[in-house]
Each structure stands twice: as C-alpha cells, then as structure tokens.
Amino acid sequence: MIGLSLTSVVLGRRAAPVWTPGALFGPATPGIWIDPARLDLLAQDAAGSVPVTGPGQPVGLARRAAGTVDAAQPVALSRPTLSRWPRGGRRNLANGAQAVGDAAYWPEAVTSNGITAAKIATGVEDGVPYVDVRYQGLAAGTQHAGAYIISNSNAPAASGEVFTARVTARVIAGSAPGGVAIPGIRINIEERNASGVWVAGGGSAVGATSAEDTTVTLTRALTDATAASAQTVVTLGFTSGAVVDVTYRLTGLQFEAGATATPLQHNRGPHDVTEPGVPDVWHLWDDGGDSLPVSLPAGTYGRAWVDHLGAVTVDAVSDPANALLAARQAGVILRQGAFSPAEEAAIRSYWEGLAP
8 A cells, every 4th residue: 555554453452553655745735655566556668667576677667655746767778776685785796697598698608618508397396407418529628618608797806805605516317527636526616816817816716526416615815916706607527538528517606705605596697696595686787877757846955765785764854856865775765754753753764664
C-alpha cells in the first residue's frame, strides 16, 4: 500500500502500526518518496513506456511511492542504473563470476598457446552456478588463462594492498596435464600499471587435479610500485608440446580485497550481486553526471536519503530540483517543510535495516 501505515494482528491483538515514509505526506503535501526496491514504480524511459524489470537497466522515470510528483530524466546518458547488492555491499570483485551463461564473462571458446578452452555446459549445483570447460589441443606454450575473461575482475589497487582469490574445480573428463611443477587448475592474482600493462603476478601453491571438488585459494599482497589495479586469473598449466584433453567443472569464483576468503557472493555483473541468506539492497547508481529532475513548488523542503550501506543524511533545502543525491542511493524523501526531530528519528529508524 502506498503512503499508508500498515497494521497487523498478533495473537488476537492489534500490533503497532508499521511506519513508512508515506506517513510524512498529507493528501496534497508537495514532495516525493522514491523507493528503488519498488521496480513496479520504475521505468527505463522518461515517458514510462519501458518498464524496469531487473538490475543493470537505466532508470528514466521514478514514480513516487508517496508525494505529489514523479522524477523523470529525459536525457538517456544522465539516467542512473538500477543495482542490487547484498546488505553490507559487494565483496566479490569478479564481475560475472556466476553469470556462467554469459559470453561477456565466460566465452564460448578461447584458444591460447595452442589449447582451446570451450564452454560445453552450465548449470547450478548446490545452489551455485557452474561452468564445464573442456581444454583440448596440442600445447604451444605453458598455460591457458582465458576461460574467464580476466578484465572483468579488474579492481583499482596500489602496491602493498592485499587481495584473496579462489575457485573450486574438479575433473569431470580426461586427466590434468602432467609435467609441470604445479599441475591442474590454479588461481592467480596479477598486477597491472596505470596503462593496463602486466607488471607482476603470482599463483596458488596448489592446483585442482582430481575428480573431487578442490577449492584453490590465493592471498597475495601487491608488490610492484607501479601497480594501479589487480585482477584474478583462472589458469591451467601444461608443457609445450603436450596433448591436452581435460574437462573441468569450475564454480565459486570470488576475488576480494583483504586476506580472508569470505562467504561466496553471486556476482552476475557489476549491478547484480547477491549473497545467500543476506537481504538485497536495491539502489540507484550514479556513474557521474546522472540526476533525477523533479518539479516542486518553491519553498523549504525536508530532504533525506540513504546510501546502499545504510548511511542516512537528513537536512533541509530550498527549492530542490534533483532527487538523486548519492552515488549509490537506496532511497530518498523530499517533503515540503523541514522534518521535525520526531520525523527525522522515524526516517532513520525506517532505513536502519539497510546498514550491515
């Protein structure tokens, strides 16, 4: 219900009303409350003819959950993008790691050093997406590093910063190539300079070679003084001249800052990251220069907004014209008349569930 307080009955007694920002508005009180979790109120274009159906889509119209006006952006390049991240934010920096069917992240076939890595199947196992990759050919080098497109995990970084990467792999057909110091599927962390040129890297001390799931993990501090970014790489090693034919099931790829391998987040792309057991936080992402114009009567307005990590800002402003106030905005309220202390407390309480 829009703009109304909800009640429920508990053990035959009426429970306390559930407060929403709709209670801040009278029938004709100028203003707007935008809730990005209400996809039914969003459209990709300013006219409202193309509905928003999921993360990664532009938002050209944000209809009010309460208030008197909607927010519309007629300029396509100035529209924010709808995003879904877990409460607490994104940790898995490997964009598309779980979008196993998308060739933009896991290509259908890539040939490197004489070996072709071909995606032959995808699916879900124990709730986690997997991809089956067949490595086949006559080796003309010593490794294949293209099953997952490396650049999708690119993260700004500097020398001394620590990252952790992991992937789970098992052989489902054939056998891992021998003759190398560390056979099987390995996980690497590479460093690149500001020009995108490789400057340093290192790989896991063990590889996955068996028919049992093996989680290969690497924690590594960046060492090159010119490092400007870090990436993770899934590799298979072999000797030059070897005949290779092995199929691996790969799953659970995660790349994150810090020295700890944390619970897996399902990264289907930069705007769609979820974590089992953790609530989603829908928000609008401003990639720079985006806005959601509103047309309101002149006057002083209470203004409140919350970011994707639950940080709430409340103030007052004259003649507001934009309803996009944070780089990652999970909600905004503009209401004619400054908020009272009690109203501010209610707003902060309403949004406190977005905080980690």
